[in-house]
Amino acid sequence: MKKIVISTGAGVSAESGIATFRDSGGMWERYPVMEVASADGFARNPALVHEFYNMRRKELLKAQPNAAHYGLVELERDFDVRIITQNVDDLHERAGSRNVLHLHGELMKVRSMKNENRIYTLTADNIETTVDTRDEYGDHVRPHIVFFQEAVPNIEPAIELVSQADIFVVIGTSLNVYPAAGLLHYVKSGTPIYYIDPKPAAVPANVNVIPLPATKGVERLIKILRNE
Numbered sequence: 087m088k089k090i091v092i093s094t095g096a097g098v099s100a101e102s103g104i105a106t107f108r109d110s111g112g113m114w115e116r117y118p119v120m121e122v123a124s125a126d127g128f129a130r131n132p133a134l135v136h137e138f139y140n141m142r143r144k145e146l147l148k149a150q151p152n153a154a155h156y157g158l159v160e161l162e163r164d165f166d167v168r169i170i171t172q173n174v175d176d177l178h179e180r181a182g183s184r185n186v187l188h189l190h191g192e193l194m195k196v197r198s199m200k201n202e203n204r205i206y207t208l209t210a211d212n213i214e215t216t217v218d219t220r221d222e223y224g225d226h227v228r229p230h231i232v233f234f235q236e237a238v239p240n241i242e243p244a245i246e247l248v249s250q251a252d253i254f255v256v257i258g259t260s261l262n263v264y265p266a267a268g269l270l271h272y273v274k275s276g277t278p279i280y281y282i283d284p285k286p287a288a289v290p291a292n293v294n295v296i297p298l299p300a301t302k303g304v305e306r307l308i309k310i311l312r313n314e
Contacts, residue, residue: 089166090311091251092158093244093269097258097283098300099177102149125235128228132217139193139229143213146175146193154257155181157304161311165253170244172259172266174231187247189240189266195230198223205230241265248272255280255307258300261287280307 096104121127122138159182161167169178169186174193178186194213198204198221206221219227232238244266248254254273260283261267270289273279281289282296282303289295296303 087164087166088252089168089250090161090253090255091168091170091247092255092257093248093259093266094169094171094173094178094257095259095263095266096173098154098171099149099152099173099175100258101152101154101299101301102177104146104149104173104175104177120234123231123234125233128233132228135229136215136217136219139231140214143193143208147210147213149175149177151177151181152301154300154304155183157301157308159183160308164312168247168251170247170266170269172263187240187244189232189238189244191229191231193229193231196227197230198225199228200225238265244269245272249274251277253278253280253311255282257282257303259283261289280310282307 117138121131122135128135155177158167158169158178162184167183167185169183170189171178171186172189174188174191176192176194194208196206196208196215196219204221204223204225206227215227215229217226221227248269249272251273254270254277256270256279259266261270270279279293280296281293282298282300284297284299286295286297296306298306
């Protein structure tokens with residue numbers, strides 16, 4: 087069974103109503119990024135950061151997976167599908183994808199500030215945290231998010247996955263966010279590459295561009311792969 091490795095960005099969840107960050111009207115126009123999503127910002131004002139992620143969790147609970155998420159699950163019938171996502175939402179998992187690697191953390195999780203291996207999943211009935219929230223060991227917790235200024239722990243596993251791909255797909259990303267954008271460089275020579283985005287960035291000539299939103303683009307991709 088061929089291995090398809092799929093790198094997804096904000097565009098795959100945009101049609102579910104999850105706000106993107108860099109587009110006009112996106113999240114960073116409404117919130118100062120370095121105040122709510124950086125290590126320095128968290129150190130300066132942790133209460134504001136907790137408040138920001140509480141709000142984002144509430145928005146996520148209202149969202150549902152879209153046809154793009156479900157289309158990637160459909161591919162699992164014929165391929166070994168591995169998803170590497172920059173998104174912190176859980177829409178891939180809620181759609182049914184079985185192998186999802188989160189590069190930038192997970193919105194519905196928090197972790198101990200003393201032991202980063204102590205990770206806790208929040209429930210729909212208990213999604214709010216504050217500077218006073220502690221875990222079972224008495225440790226304060228923080229969002230399980232990779233803040234700006236922090237390393238991306240899962241980038242090495244992601245590179246390993248990409249190097250094993252028989253087919254590589256990029257969906258809904260500007261290809262401007264590193265290190266995720268650099269994954270393209272680890273694809274084996276001769277491996278088919280597809281890029282789905284309504285406003286695709288400039289890419290090498292060997293990349294097959296599908297200039298559509300994620301829902302329509304994944305539908306097109308499935309047809310292409312089935313015909314092959």
